[in-house]
Amino acid sequence: MSKVLAASCVNGKVTVEGFELSNVEILSEGDGASTGVVIIDTDRAYYLAKTSPDLDTTLAKVMEALEGIKVAVGPDLQFALTLIGSSVGPSEGAAAASASAQITAGMASVTAAINALTTLKGALK
Amino acid sequence: MKVLCRHGHFAFYPRDAGEIFRFCDYFDLEQFKRVGDYFTFPALAEVENYSLLGKKILNLPAIKTCAGHPWEVMAMNGYVYHIASESILPKSTIAGRAALFSVGDYFLSETPLIQPGSRIDSTGQILSYSGTFVEGYSELHVSEFSYE
Numbered sequence: 001m002s003k004v005l006a007a008s009c010v011n012g013k014v015t016v017e018g019f020e021l022s023n024v025e026i027l028s029e030g031d032g033a034s035t036g037v038v039i040i041d042t043d044r045a046y047y048l049a050k051t052s053p054d055l056d057t058t059l060a061k062v063m064e065a066l067e068g069i070k071v072a073v074g075p076d077l078q079f080a081l082t083l084i085g086s087s088v089g090p091s092e093g094a095a096a097a098s099a100s101a102q103i104t105a106g107m108a109s110v111t112a113a114i115n116a117l118t119t120l121k122g123a124l125k
Numbered sequence: 126m127k128v129l130c131r132h133g134h135f136a137f138y139p140r141d142a143g144e145i146f147r148f149c150d151y152f153d154l155e156q157f158k159r160v161g162d163y164f165t166f167p168a169l170a171e172v173e174n175y176s177l178l179g180k181k182i183l184n185l186p187a188i189k190t191c192a193g194h195p196w197e198v199m200a201m202n203g204y205v206y207h208i209a210s211e212s213i214l215p216k217s218t219i220a221g222r223a224a225l226f227s228v229g230d231y232f233l234s235e236t237p238l239i240q241p242g243s244r245i246d247s248t249g250q251i252l253s254y255s256g257t258f259v260e261g262y263s264e265l266h267v268s269e270f271s272y273e
Contacts, residue, residue: 003175003192019177021190040175040192043201 007038007047014038014047021045059121063114070110078103126258128265129163133205133216133241133252134172134196136163144260151237151263152208168211169195176202184212205241205252216242216250223251225267231256234265249273 007016010033014024024038024045034049081100088096126148127138137157139145145157145164158170168183172195176187182202191201199205204213219242225232237258242250254270 001174001193001197005175016177017180019179021178023190040190042193042197043189043191045190 001042003040005038005040006035008035009033009047009049014045056121059117063117063121066110066114066117070107070114126260128238128254128256128258130239130241130252130254131196132200133213134169134199135165135206135238136160137165137258138163147260148237148258166206166208166211168213169206172199172213174198182213185215200252208238208240214242216252219243219250222246225270228266230268232267232270234267237263237265239265239267239270244272 005016007014007021009015009026009028012026014021014026016038021038024047026047026049028034028036028047028049028051036047036049039046039048078100081096081103084092084096086093126140126144129136129138137145137148139148149156152166154167156167157164158167160170172182174195175192176182176189176198178188178190179186181187182198182204185204187198187202189201191198193201199213203216205216205219206212207214207219219240221240221243223234223239223243223245224236225234225239225245227233234256239251239254241252244250249272251270251272254267256265256267256269258265
């Protein structure tokens, strides 16, 4: 007969209902503080951390990085290409315009990726 | 009424409500508590299906982290129910003797219940037994028991 109880783990020490348990096998990887569950099977106990907070944090960081790229790189690069296009010959100007269009398409992809990650983050169980 | 003692935990299976109600009189109780398909002492109804090292099981701290039926939890912690004090005690502290007489195909006890942990002569402690409480004679007919 098994029992599952809410638990937390800090520095390798597992606590359940305020009591620190000894002889608990920690099944999760990583050394960070976590919350999760303890599974007690007869006289053996196992700790399993929740992974959703880690994934949630990771997704948030990736989205933050993408937003940074979109905001910092895209407009500046497009502006630079516009200036170049207006000060060079027709063929160079056409190349600059083409590059600018590619940047626009690239930024749209970044926006699509951010939207997809937002949806995934909201769907985390 | 069927009486089942498992590792110092009691379960009673009365034939009717009146039987378990009258059984209360032997222990100066208002009522027994129903847990699933059996009745038991009010304190034993509070024993959970797990224990955490250091967390109290009724009046005593658990010495082990474990999970199982309440009687299994008590067994793994070495505790038995003490009828007189309505609490749990370590089985090692029970020093009484049980008087059982062999009568045909059962053992006769002159008390309604045998205190878990009691001994018969030089044998080990009786921790589990099953039998029938015969109300008319106020006797417990023990059909089997085990000790360690």
